[in-house]
Amino acid sequence: MFTPFFFTLKAKKVPVSITEWMILMEALEKGCVDNLNDFYYLARAVLVKSETHFDQYDIAFQEYFNGIAPTLELTEELLKWLTDPQNRPQLTPEEIAALQKMDLEELIREYEKRLKEQKERHDGGNRWIGTGGTSPFGHSGVNPAGMLVGGPGGMRSAVRIAEQRYFRNYRSDITLDVRQLKVALKQLRQLNRVGLEDELDLDKTIDATCKNAGEIELKWKRPRKNSVKLLLLMDAGGSMEPFADLCSRLFSAANTLNHFKSFKYYYFHNCPYDVLYPDIQQRKGVSIEQLFKTLEPDYKVIFVGDACMAQSELLDRFGDIYFHGYQKMSGLERLKHFKSHFSHVVWLNPERSVLRSYPTVQAIKRLFPMYDLTVDGLNLAVKKLTTKR
Amino acid sequence: MDQKSFEQFKGSKDYVISDALKNAVNVSIVLQRPLLVRGEPGTGKTLLAHSIASSLGKELIRWNIKSTTKAQEGCYVYDTVQRLNDSRFGGKDVADIKHYIKLGKMGQAFTAPSQVVLLIDEIDKADLEFPNDLLNELDEMSFYIPETDETISAAVRPIVLITSNNEKELPDAFLRRCIFHYIDFPEPELMEDIVRVHFPNIKNSLLKDALESFYTLRKIDDFRKKPSTSELIDWIQALMASGMDGKIKDGEIPFLGTLVKKEADLDYYVSHNVKKKPATRGYNVSGN
Numbered sequence: 001m002f003t004p005f006f007f008t009l010k011a012k013k014v015p016v017s018i019t020e021w022m023i024l025m026e027a028l029e030k031g032c033v034d035n036l037n038d039f040y041y042l043a044r045a046v047l048v049k050s051e052t053h054f055d056q057y058d059i060a061f062q063e064y065f066n067g068i069a070p071t072l073e074l075t076e077e078l079l080k081w082l083t084d085p086q087n088r089p090q091l092t093p094e095e096i097a098a099l100q101k102m103d104l105e106e107l108i109r110e111y112e113k114r115l116k117e118q119k120e121r122h123d124g125g126n127r128w129i130g131t132g133g134t135s136p137f138g139h140s141g142v143n144p145a146g147m148l149v150g151g152p153g154g155m156r157s158a159v160r161i162a163e164q165r166y167f168r169n170y171r172s173d174i175t176l177d178v179r180q181l182k183v184a185l186k187q188l189r190q191l192n193r194v195g196l197e198d199e200l201d202l203d204k205t206i207d208a209t210c211k212n213a214g215e216i217e218l219k220w221k222r223p224r225k226n227s228v229k230l231l232l233l234m235d236a237g238g239s240m241e242p243f244a245d246l247c248s249r250l251f252s253a254a255n256t257l258n259h260f261k262s263f264k265y266y267y268f269h270n271c272p273y274d275v276l277y278p279d280i281q282q283r284k285g286v287s288i289e290q291l292f293k294t295l296e297p298d299y300k301v302i303f304v305g306d307a308c309m310a311q312s313e314l315l316d317r318f319g320d321i322y323f324h325g326y327q328k329m330s331g332l333e334r335l336k337h338f339k340s341h342f343s344h345v346v347w348l349n350p351e352r353s354v355l356r357s358y359p360t361v362q363a364i365k366r367l368f369p370m371y372d373l374t375v376d377g378l379n380l381a382v383k384k385l386t387t388k389r
Numbered sequence: 390m391d392q393k394s395f396e397q398f399k400g401s402k403d404y405v406i407s408d409a410l411k412n413a414v415n416v417s418i419v420l421q422r423p424l425l426v427r428g429e430p431g432t433g434k435t436l437l438a439h440s441i442a443s444s445l446g447k448e449l450i451r452w453n454i455k456s457t458t459k460a461q462e463g464c465y466v467y468d469t470v471q472r473l474n475d476s477r478f479g480g481k482d483v484a485d486i487k488h489y490i491k492l493g494k495m496g497q498a499f500t501a502p503s504q505v506v507l508l509i510d511e512i513d514k515a516d517l518e519f520p521n522d523l524l525n526e527l528d529e530m531s532f533y534i535p536e537t538d539e540t541i542s543a544a545v546r547p548i549v550l551i552t553s554n555n556e557k558e559l560p561d562a563f564l565r566r567c568i569f570h571y572i573d574f575p576e577p578e579l580m581e582d583i584v585r586v587h588f589p590n591i592k593n594s595l596l597k598d599a600l601e602s603f604y605t606l607r608k609i610d611d612f613r614k615k616p617s618t619s620e621l622i623d624w625i626q627a628l629m630a631s632g633m634d635g636k637i638k639d640g641e642i643p644f645l646g647t648l649v650k651k652e653a654d655l656d657y658y659v660s661h662n663v664k665k666k667p668a669t670r671g672y673n674v675s676g677n
Contacts, residue, residue, distance in 0.1 A: 045413040049564035051571040
């Protein structure tokens, strides 16, 4: 039953397993479902184990039980623009009355027809689907028989709930808040026994007591603590401006976590050359050669940057555009230097557009594993950092 | 199972519940699988267990998880130190190891003569491997005590409710075995019901003003910790006790500290919303 739905979910990247699917079948057999509404909640409770996947579930549900054809999956951009109640026209009652009223069926047919015809976004007219117009379709319009597209609706049928995509904000492939970044970073750990001996070592206590002919002798051991040391290197260059907020969130997550044995951070511009900067203004640099003497190779290194620069900036011996003195090696050489000094290095890239195919990005990607700066990407990166090479 | 045994739980007088959650609770009862409830702190995850227990007339066994809790402790604890002590200084029969096996909360739930509700509270507080260590115990509802060569298995499978604040990701294998529900933050209408459950005699005007102010605060995305239901309840209690209303006047909110707990958030609110007192505008006449 509903087997294609299983594959629709898979296609929408909801992580469902056979086990869970069998549980759902069991629940259906036991008569837990009266209507589609129940099914919507039941299937979600059984199959989806994180609110971050609710949105994909909604899309899949919508597609499979189709009240609305999948062509209707509005792009993020269109939705954003639709919910913006700009240019709301003020119509006189006569004008409103003059607008032709259609019945619902006619309306839906007409809607699908126009959606097919419509190629671009549209504001304030009287035909296309958009905001603030008098066309029967769209948001914030004033047509009395109008149909609401993509906004909050009143009808609470299951497909409608799915259509609302209420949980869009919980998706984890979109970057989220500091807390979630913290959760991801927390997995970056290696537990070693360090510190004061204040945990009772039972086995040794028993051993010692026996050897002591029954006279109790307590033995202690050191508790386990995280031994991971983290080095965060952030690009603070001009092309990173749009991601400044994002980077500061990652920084505050790592900085306030109080989870690592040591946490160090430095800034660079486009690409690290001879020096790194302890502050974002990049005033007083610290020589990397010096740093490598104090930073042991077991530091886990996370680069954050868009890796987009002129090829000369990466490859030329004197590629640093802000520095005109002596430069020891090219950016790429320097990155290789990092790679040979540290055992675990990853690169997080906030840029997710076409710029990702830029030559310098590709070159750096060959050097370090590169991930999106999102919760999902960070999780992958952390996994990479904790695996043995 | 027939229709009758389904639809058991309908919410209780003191706990307002959404359809989706009610559905999830009942499904987990029918399928005899643990229900994992996740949500912001203060959305009533723990109270849900109390509500299930009281409305179904079952005993509630609560296992509070801390960062140091080990899975084994839920099953049983072998008090070796006590035994060692007794063997040295005399006491109970040291030869019988059973005297030193104490059942944990899960063990108590399994051995209870009738069905109980077992609440495993804040599972994400524990170590990352903790949920994995519980897989078999929750699946089979039984565990083995090697010391006494005994197997404790549940005569009646308890209703298991697990709550999580999402501080740590839970392992996939564990999630696969659970029914999942995410308690979303209540819409104003549902919130009105929830407040009325706590304060049946609340004045309509006070409720309306308080909720309005509350949801205005919730909209501030820069808060590190947004005020939640339990804070709202506390706040309304303070308002009622003092006889004030919950209106925002020039950005000032009475007892703001009960709603906003973090200092940084308080500072943020005050600096962005509280209007500076006009210096040249004469007297500010306001009747209360």
